[in-house]
Amino acid sequence: MFAYRFLARGGLGAVNQFMWPLPEGSTPGAWVGPQADTTALGVFAQRLSDLPYWVHDELYRVELRGSVQTLSLGILAGEMRLVERVSGWNESLRLDFGESCIERLRQCAANTHDARGEPLIARCLIECDVRELPQVLAANDMSRHTMGGNLLVQYIIDAVNVLRAGFTASVAHVARVALSESPQLAAKHNEQLAQGQWLQRRLDLPSE
Amino acid sequence: MTTVFREYLTCKELVELVTDYLEDRLSAEQRLKFDQHLNWCPPCRHYLEQIQATIHAAGRLTEHNVPDAAKETLLEAFRHFKSQQR
Numbered sequence: 001m002f003a004y005r006f007l008a009r010g011g012l013g014a015v016n017q018f019m020w021p022l023p024e025g026s027t028p029g030a031w032v033g034p035q036a037d038t039t040a041l042g043v044f045a046q047r048l049s050d051l052p053y054w055v056h057d058e059l060y061r062v063e064l065r066g067s068v069q070t071l072s073l074g075i076l077a078g079e080m081r082l083v084e085r086v087s088g089w090n091e092s093l094r095l096d097f098g099e100s101c102i103e104r105l106r107q108c109a110a111n112t113h114d115a116r117g118e119p120l121i122a123r124c125l126i127e128c129d130v131r132e133l134p135q136v137l138a139a140n141d142m143s144r145h146t147m148g149g150n151l152l153v154q155y156i157i158d159a160v161n162v163l164r165a166g167f168t169a170s171v172a173h174v175a176r177v178a179l180s181e182s183p184q185l186a187a188k189h190n191e192q193l194a195q196g197q198w199l200q201r202r203l204d205l206p207s208e
Numbered sequence: 209m210t211t212v213f214r215e216y217l218t219c220k221e222l223v224e225l226v227t228d229y230l231e232d233r234l235s236a237e238q239r240l241k242f243d244q245h246l247n248w249c250p251p252c253r254h255y256l257e258q259i260q261a262t263i264h265a266a267g268r269l270t271e272h273n274v275p276d277a278a279k280e281t282l283l284e285a286f287r288h289f290k291s292q293q294r
Contacts, residue, residue, distance in 0.1 A: 039232050044240060072215065074244075170249070
């Protein structure tokens with residue numbers, strides 16, 4: 001069975017810095033067991049739909065063997081090896097992914113403000129450069145107008161700031177949480193699905 | 209132990225589960241959610257590193273590392289604490 005796994009730079013485990021045996025050319029890396037994830041349970045991998053939850057520096061296509069268990073955010077297997085690195089996932093695309101999360105967030109925020117009869121805030125949200133958004137909102141005193149009402153703008157500011165700090169996984173998390181907190185928004189927009197579709201399209205990954 | 213039904217753990221829930229995580233007593237589902245939280249939350253990664261460093265440092269200490277004077281002070285404090293509990 002094949003799946004995916006995000007790792008830190010250099011093929012290191014994102015949490016425990018385990019050094020994964022890397023593939024060389026068309027030769028996969030060595031099989032690794034539960035020691036890679038420091039748990040006797042097994043080793044974890046990700047399906048296409050799980051990828052938004054695990055964004056990190058490097059993405060690999062992996063092969064699994066042994067007992068395989070499907071979980072809510074991934075797969076648990078007896079052993080795993082790295083087959084090939086997904087070369088399309090790089091620093092530039094990682095930044096694009098973070099910005100795409102913020103774009104959807106601000107589109108939803110703008111629609112919400114427009115529906116509430118606040119077209120000026122909606123237009124500002126749509127027209128300004130996403131990287132300048134915190135300053136623009138502060139300069140126009142718009143954060144104050146949204147306090148106690150639509151918290152999406154606050155989430156956008158958080159997302160822009162964590163993207164600046166380089167934490168793309170945090171941006172994706174903020175977007176998922178922000179857009180799931182309102183039942184009305186969640187009914188219209190599935191951010192987790194949108195993130196997964198973005199990754200599949202930009203990385204040209206086959207459907208499962 | 210906290211039972212988690214949401215797709216993600218909060219920082220507070222992670223702190224509650226950290227001992228079970230380090231002792232490898234989490235279920236596969238909880239373990240995955242714990243690791244997923246660490247993936248997006250740098251402050252919790254830092255917290256876990258601090259806990260691991262503390263365990264590493266404390267694990268090297270034995271009773272013989274405690275100077276006699278400090279040992280006596282500690283014993284006196286424990287006796288005082290016990291007498292207050294009665």
